[in-house]
Amino acid sequence: MGNQKQKWTAEEEGALLAGVSKHGPGKWKNILKDPEFAPLLTHRSNIDLKDKWRNLSVSTAAPGSKEKIKNIKIKAIAATPVASIPNSAPPLAICYNESSDAVLDDSSQNAAEGKKENAPRYNAMIFEALSTIKDDNGSDANAIVNFIEQRHEVPPNFKRLMSSRLRRLVAQGKLEKVQNCYKIKKDSLLGAKPSAPKQKDVKPQQSLTSGLVIANESVKDAALNAAYRVAEAENKSYMAAEAVKDLEMTLKSLEKAYSMLQLINEINEKCSRGEIVLLA
DNA sequence: ATTAGGG
DNA sequence: CCCTAAT
Numbered sequence: 001m002g003n004q005k006q007k008w009t010a011e012e013e014g015a016l017l018a019g020v021s022k023h024g025p026g027k028w029k030n031i032l033k034d035p036e037f038a039p040l041l042t043h044r045s046n047i048d049l050k051d052k053w054r055n056l057s058v059s060t061a062a063p064g065s066k067e068k069i070k071n072i073k074i075k076a077i078a079a080t081p082v083a084s085i086p087n088s089a090p091p092l093a094i095c096y097n098e099s100s101d102a103v104l105d106d107s108s109q110n111a112a113e114g115k116k117e118n119a120p121r122y123n124a125m126i127f128e129a130l131s132t133i134k135d136d137n138g139s140d141a142n143a144i145v146n147f148i149e150q151r152h153e154v155p156p157n158f159k160r161l162m163s164s165r166l167r168r169l170v171a172q173g174k175l176e177k178v179q180n181c182y183k184i185k186k187d188s189l190l191g192a193k194p195s196a197p198k199q200k201d202v203k204p205q206q207s208l209t210s211g212l213v214i215a216n217e218s219v220k221d222a223a224l225n226a227a228y229r230v231a232e233a234e235n236k237s238y239m240a241a242e243a244v245k246d247l248e249m250t251l252k253s254l255e256k257a258y259s260m261l262q263l264i265n266e267i268n269e270k271c272s273r274g275e276i277v278l279l280a
Numbered sequence: 281a282t283t284a285g286g287g
Numbered sequence: 288c289c290c291t292a293a294t
Contacts, residue, residue, distance in 0.1 A: 026284085028282080029283090046283075047283080051289095054285090
């Protein structure tokens with residue numbers, strides 16, 4: 001069974017992030033010793049942590065150092081009636097730049113010389129906040145922002161940066177959003193391989209998953225949320241610079257929500273006809 | 281023994 | 288990820 005493809009899992013990444021926020025960057029040995037993270041990072045060396053942190057730093061805080069004009073087809077959104085999202089199925093050609101995961105970090109608000117952290121700091125802060133608060137229901141964005149504000153120095157547009165970051169983490173499956181609250185995603189299904197939940201198999205079976213209802217709610221919520229954000233984006237479209245990054249995510253959300261809707265409709269249809277389906 | 285940086 | 292220099 002070949003190498004475990006020493007690929008970094010979400011759990012490991014989360015542990016690293018949390019560890020860095022607790023011990024500080026560069027204290028790899030401490031993080032590795034910390035009983036909180038040790039179990040998750042058993043197969044990682046201090047050097048591995050360092051390397052991973054470096055990788056995260058560049059991919060999260062340096063999309064294109066050369067101000068590559070981000071040209072998103074805003075027209076696509078502006079021309080798409082919000083009402084068309086829930087029911088009909090217009091071609092909905094979503095297209096955006098090749099910018100994979102542009103995040104737009106600050107990287108220039110270090111007035112305090114006490115901390116020398118620089119990079120994926122925000123993600124780390126989020127994990128720190130969530131793991132410290134430990135609320136079963138999770139914490140809403142405001143609570144998270146509050147927690148971080150009283151513990152770190154933050155820029156004025158921090159709240160906005162945070163909501164963006166939170167959405168992204170949710171999209172990546174690193175966080176889980178219940179209602180308006182965020183939790184650290186447990187997600188330990190069969191060793192947590194990201195390749196597992198990729199294919200949805202709709203096959204006849206004797207068991208009916210109650211997850212269908214949940215899925216339906218999630219999709220509905222996602223669709224409404226996306227729709228809302230589109231409307232919001234339209235109103236704020238004149239704030240191009242600020243809105244661009246949100247539009248990117250809105251587009252992704254739309255794409256996802258839309259495809260999920262299609263799936264749900266398909267399933268719902270079959271269910272209505274008496275067929276029993278199982279979501280794998 | 282640990283860390284930072286280049287390969 | 289591995290290797291190497293520097294602390």
